[in-house]
Amino acid sequence: MTAPSPVPxxxxxxxxxxxxxxxxxxxxxxxxxxxxxxxxxxxxxxxxILGPNGAGKTxxxxxxxxxxxxxxGSATIDGIDVRxxxxxxxxxxxxxxxxxxxxxxxxxxxxxxxFGQLYGRDVDPMALxxxxxxxxxxxxxxxTLSGGQKQxxxxxxxxxxxxxxxxxxxxxxxxxxxxxxxxxxxIRRIREDGRTVVLxxxxxxxxxxxxxxxxxxxxxxxxALDTPQALVDALIARGFRKERVERLANLxxxxxxxxxxxxxEDD
Numbered sequence: 001m002t003a004p005s006p007v008p009x010x011x012x013x014x015x016x017x018x019x020x021x022x023x024x025x026x027x028x029x030x031x032x033x034x035x036x037x038x039x040x041x042x043x044x045x046x047x048x049i050l051g052p053n054g055a056g057k058t059x060x061x062x063x064x065x066x067x068x069x070x071x072x073g074s075a076t077i078d079g080i081d082v083r084x085x086x087x088x089x090x091x092x093x094x095x096x097x098x099x100x101x102x103x104x105x106x107x108x109x110x111x112x113x114x115f116g117q118l119y120g121r122d123v124d125p126m127a128l129x130x131x132x133x134x135x136x137x138x139x140x141x142x143x144t145l146s147g148g149q150k151q152x153x154x155x156x157x158x159x160x161x162x163x164x165x166x167x168x169x170x171x172x173x174x175x176x177x178x179x180x181x182x183x184x185x186x187i188r189r190i191r192e193d194g195r196t197v198v199l200x201x202x203x204x205x206x207x208x209x210x211x212x213x214x215x216x217x218x219x220x221x222x223x224a225l226d227t228p229q230a231l232v233d234a235l236i237a238r239g240f241r242k243e244r245v246e247r248l249a250n251l252x253x254x255x256x257x258x259x260x261x262x263x264x265e266d267d
Contacts, residue, residue, distance in 0.1 A: 015043065015044075016042065016043045017040040017043070018164060018165060018196050019040060019196070019198070020074075020075070020076045021037060021038055021039050021073070021075045022038050023036050023072065023073040023074070024038070024060060024063060024064075024070065024074075025072035026056075026059050026060075026068070026070070032220055033056050033059045034060050034220045035219070035220035037056070037217075037221065038073075039215055039222060041165075041196060042196075042212075044194060045212045045213065046191050046196075046198075046210050046211050047196070047197070047198045047199075047213055047214070048198075048200070048207045048210070048211035048213070048214040049198065049214070049215050049217060050200070050201065050202075050214055050215070051216060051217035051218055055218050056217050056220040056221075058200070061167060061169070063075060064082060064167075065089070065095055066087075066090055070082065077089050077092060078164050080092065091119075091161060092165065093163045094165070095158055095166075096151075096154045096155050096158045096168045096171060097169050102153075104142070104143050106141065107138065107141060108125070108137055108139070108142065109125040109126070112125035112129075113125055115157055115160040119161040121162070126138065128159055128160070132153065133186075134152060134153060137149065151175065151179075151183065155168070164195065165195065165196045165198065166190060166195050166197050166198070168187070168197060168198070168199040170199075170201055171201070172201070173202070177256055178256065178260075180206070181256065184206065184209055184210060187199070187210055197210075199211070207228060208228045211228060212227065213225065213226060213227050213228075214226070214227075214228055216231075
């Protein structure tokens with residue numbers, strides 16, 4: 001099998017759309033799972049997609065990633081039409097899923113080397129492990145890792161092909177407070193490295209901390225899209241008031257302060 005040629009470097013101007021989605025639709029019989037979704041994501045942006053279970057978030061992402069056929073509408077990533085050339089799109093993106101399966105008998109370094117060969121790329125496994133702070137586990141097998149370490153390693157594996165865009169599906173689900181905030185730091189470093197990040201999350205604090213803009217989905221449609229602060233300001237302008245005044249700290253802040261920021265990954 002011929003190895004794919006490397007993706008040519010193409011650095012866009014900050015703020016230039018790298019993802020463009022127009023009137024995206026997906027139907028399953030009488031059910032319309034995604035109903036006319038449109039949005040752009042700027043180069044270098046962290047873009048969040050929020051919504052309750054069944055809102056259409058995952059189906060939308062899978063169509064954009066080329067993992068699920070598009071019924072109607074269009075999606076382009078880095079100028080490539082997803083419907084016309086899904087293979088080329090896959091070479092330009094990385095995908096981290098909530099649950100990933102790896103070869104049990106290989107070490108982390110061996111796995112990253114293997115993934116690099118599948119993409120026809122020479123990779124530096126230790127550099128990727130350093131990004132996610134797992135160099136001390138380089139010769140370990142995935143099955144020996146804690147939940148937070150497995151999540152971080154799945155991100156490293158998604159970066160093997162040096163993607164322009166990284167998709168993260170609820171990257172901190174099931175993590176304890178230290179591991180969750182540590183993951184925030186990993187995502188910020190990935191963004192600082194010049195990549196665009198699209199993530200889904202059920203944690204609203206996480207979306208506020210990480211995302212430049214968020215789209216809120218419900219019933220297969222985007223019902224709001226703006227910066228987190230603008231959405232909050234609009235709600236307040238409509239007369240919304242909390243019964244309890246927001247405090248300067250919450251219980252999670254207390255937990256972190258009392259137990260420390262260090263990861264506890266051997267439980």
